[in-house]
Ligand SMILES: C=CC1=C(C)c2cc3[nH]c(cc4nc(cc5[nH]c(cc1n2)c(C)c5CCC(=O)O)C(CCC(=O)O)=C4C)c(C)c3C=C
């Protein structure tokens with residue numbers, strides 16, 4: 001390719017083709033797992049090239065020529081750079097192989113104007129698409145705007161790769177109605193599955209860590225990329241929505257693809273072994289993807305999912321004084337390998353009937369995996385996508401640490417509430433070592449197509 005700025009290689013799929021910032025859809029973009037695009041360009045490289053041959057050529061080239069800031073010298077892009085397409089039939093960040101880092105934020109919408117809410121969702125769509133592709137937000141980004149105005153992008157992701165950033169958006173029940181009053185003309189559009197979660201025994205929920213009209217789950221392999229994304233979405237929302245709560249997660253506690261190694265939670269056990277995986281298309285249809293509901297008013301959710309978020313503090317100091325025998329009995333799996341206590345290896349199916357010499361089942365009746373297993377829950381499964389967190393310490397010498405539990409389910413009434421209720425009552429792990437301090441349930445609409453906006457079907 002003569003004069004090709006990519007040195008004869010194919011340009012990356014997310015490269016702006018026309019200077020408008022509109023990214024062509026990558027091959028397989030409708031499929032989140034297949035859609036991971038290996039990019040050869042960092043944000044820095046993309047910015048340096050954005051002006052070349054496009055409508056913004058003059059400004060872009062001028063910026064390079066005068067050497068305004070470090071963008072002037074587009075460096076050779078890191079080979080590990082990767083981007084997950086934002087557009088697709090389903091939202092990214094559900095079956096996408098779980099990234100290492102999380103920043104999730106719930107927002108309260110502060111305007112009551114429907115048009116302003118739609119405008120926010122459109123602005124978020126544009127920004128999310130750009131950031132997922134490794135570009136800064138806005139037309140002028142962090143350093144190419146007017147010198148005497150605040151930059152459109154905050155800038156801390158300049159020079160960083162896209163880091164497989166995914167942004168997954170959801171709507172809380174309070175977006176539809178609050179204090180008995182319908183909002184935004186959305187009367188009747190609240191899906192029946194978007195329930196108010198019941199109080200579970202032992203819940204110690206803090207209002208400031210619970211609920212929210214909107215939620216954004218930002219996952220990336222680089223924490224700064226995830227934080228940059230939430231920060232810029234919050235900034236764009238100024239005057240229309242404000243952050244109600246947010247949560248950082250520093251390590252994934254699940255695998256969502258068979259290609260991933262099972263990570264460990266803060267109890268030191270492998271977590272995610274028997275999770276639903278992206279490769280289980282049939283099971284995802286059965287347990288994760290929402291249908292059109294019973295009424296035409298909720299058909300906008302077809303192909304979406306429901307996100308359950310629970311901030312679960314783990315009493316790790318007590319756990320750390322518990323014997324290995326006791327720990328394994330509470331989980332129902334071995335700590336070293338993650339194998340079921342009935343024998344075998346990590347992925348061997350547990351045998352809940354097999355008894356030991358004392359005639360007691362090898363996997364205790366009150367163990368976590370027994371109570372969470374589909375066999376004990378009417379065949380129900382979920383796609384877990386949680387993260388380890390630490391939020392400092394509590395002044396009593398204990399770390400405020402735990403698991404930020406995230407699950408995507410087809411219907412929380414059947415796929416979450418009964419299991420959580422059983423655990424809250426019978427799971428010794430939950431009763432003695434866990435404390436739920438935050439909670440949220442959100443309707444996650446299907447994916448967005450180029451030219452559309454997040455949750456468009458709800459406002460149609
Ligand atoms: C209501 C759903 C669940 C909550 C809340 C939950 C919290 C929680 N779990 C662990 C540790 C492990 N969980 C494991 C398996 C597992 N957990 C759930 C559901 C909830 N967990 C399910 C559906 C399953 C799969 C059960 C099965 O089919 O076998 C495991 C074992 C490894 C694995 O399969 O992932 C561990 C370990 C903690 C620490 C925790 C709250 C802090």
Ligand SMILES: [Fe+2]
Nearest residue numbers: 271368369372
């Ligand atoms: Fe669990």
